[in-house]
Amino acid sequence: MKVLHVITGAETGGSRKHVITLLEQFSKDEVVLALMQEGSFAEEARKKGIRTEVFSQSSRYDLSILKKMVDFIKKEKFDILHTHGPRANLFGIYLKRKTGIRWVTTVHSDPSLDFVKSGVKGKVFTALSMYAVKKMDGYFAVSERFKQNLIKLGIDGDKIQTVYNGIHFTKEKAQPLPRSEFGLTDENFVMAMVARLHPIKGHTIVFEAMKGIEEEKRPHLLLVGDGPIKEELEKEVDRLQLNHYVHFLGFRSDVDQIYAASDLALLASYSESFPLALLEAANQHVPIVTTDVGGVKELVEDGETGWIVPVGSTADYAEALQKAVRCKEAGELTEMGDKLYHFASQRFSLEQLTNSTKYLYKKLIN
Structure with a gap:
């Protein structure tokens, strides 16, 4: 089994931590992380020993990387595409169509609210994001309530796996900052x-x-x-x-x-x-x-x-x-x-x- 995880690489919060923590649990030949920009996310992933490939965009609207990603998926013979976040999900539509790869996502936020306060562009991207979410082969819901939310969007419950976020719990507390x-x-x-x-x-x-x-x-x-x-x-x-x-x-x-x-x-x-x-x-x-x-x-x-x-x-x-x-x-x-x-x-x-x-x-x- 070989899985390609795709996320923008600009994230600094929970989704970044989730992806890195999850990929650390797999062997190096099972997972590859694909990002759309260099930066601290890529640096951290590499330090953790995660194979990280960057498909740099000149802007968030640069679609030229899609062909490169299609070629990469075919060359590396990935079994599963696992996307994280609205932009990766939108790209997943094209990658799925061109490769036929099995496609899953972890929904880290409500797709209907990802582009609030973004004007007309926000409305367009929200519609596209909602379209993408309904085209996948499988879903990770990080709570039972969120699984029910996905079902309300018309997604088959049999495609949804409830998977609680997890971290490494330590026996001792961290040293408090003064x-x-x-x-x-x-x-x-x-x-x-x-x-x-x-x-x-x-x-x-x-x-x-x-x-x-x-x-x-x-x-x-x-x-x-x-x-x-x-x-x-x-x-x-x-x-x-x-x-x-x-x-x-x-x-x-x-x-x-x-x-x-x-x-x-x-x-x-x-x-x-x-x-x-x-x-x-x-x-x-x-x-x-x-x-x-x-x-x-x-x-x-x-x-x-x-x-x-x-x-x-x-x-x-x-x-x-x-x-x-x-x-x-x-x-x-x-x-x-x-x-x-x-x-x-x-x-x-x-x-x-x-x-x-x-x-x-x-x-x-x-």
Whole structure:
């Protein structure tokens, strides 16, 4: 069995981590990673020993690489094409048509929302993306809820394999970054939010919720990630006069250490499949406040290992943050994080991710 994974190579968040972590579990002659640009993604993959081929584009609309990819698939005799993300999925239509290869995808986000706030082009690409998603031979749904969402799109449930995201859970927590690096102390309540700076991630919900908490108890937010709306978010923080409390850290490779230095992990997305960032928080024994998206209910027990709030509700999010602050004051937050770690480490391992992935691959080629 030989599988070609295709993704743009510009990713910095959960989908990048998912792909690299997954491919590390396969032998070097079983998988190849194809990217559309050089950069930190390609560098990281190569350092991990993953065979990485780059089909460079002059722009995201450069389709000249498609023939090169077709020739590569035929020459290397791949059995399966595994695409990740909307652009790779769109290219998959052509690659499937020209090679006849079996084609699967992992849907890392809601395809109907991938191009929000992108104007007319966004509407066109959304239509194309939805078309592509319905043309594949198999699908990985990273939560049971997401499988049901795919079925609602008209996809045959027999083609969908539920495969929970997995990470390597460590026995020991990471060494926390010194809070002094951010001008903070042990007395501060510190939250970490690891998410690309994109409208779908709901950062403004968190900002509004923080604004609703009285200053003397207001948490600090370590914001990890980069993306197209960074300037917009910085202006919103300035408008809400939260500059002292929101710390933009950009892309970081020390997420485990940042979580280990935090009291709480946040997710405020309007849509997700199964957020890998929350598993990374669980590995550091950090409880979670999250919107009710994707498979979060399969990880977080509301009120026991974190809090789950309705999507888009600033008031509910603010209330959850206030509960977390009170729990820390009562000395209860650490126990919640420990309980989350023990549950997550038993259910969301790399072994189950690898086995479920191989199961669908073999089902398609046999």
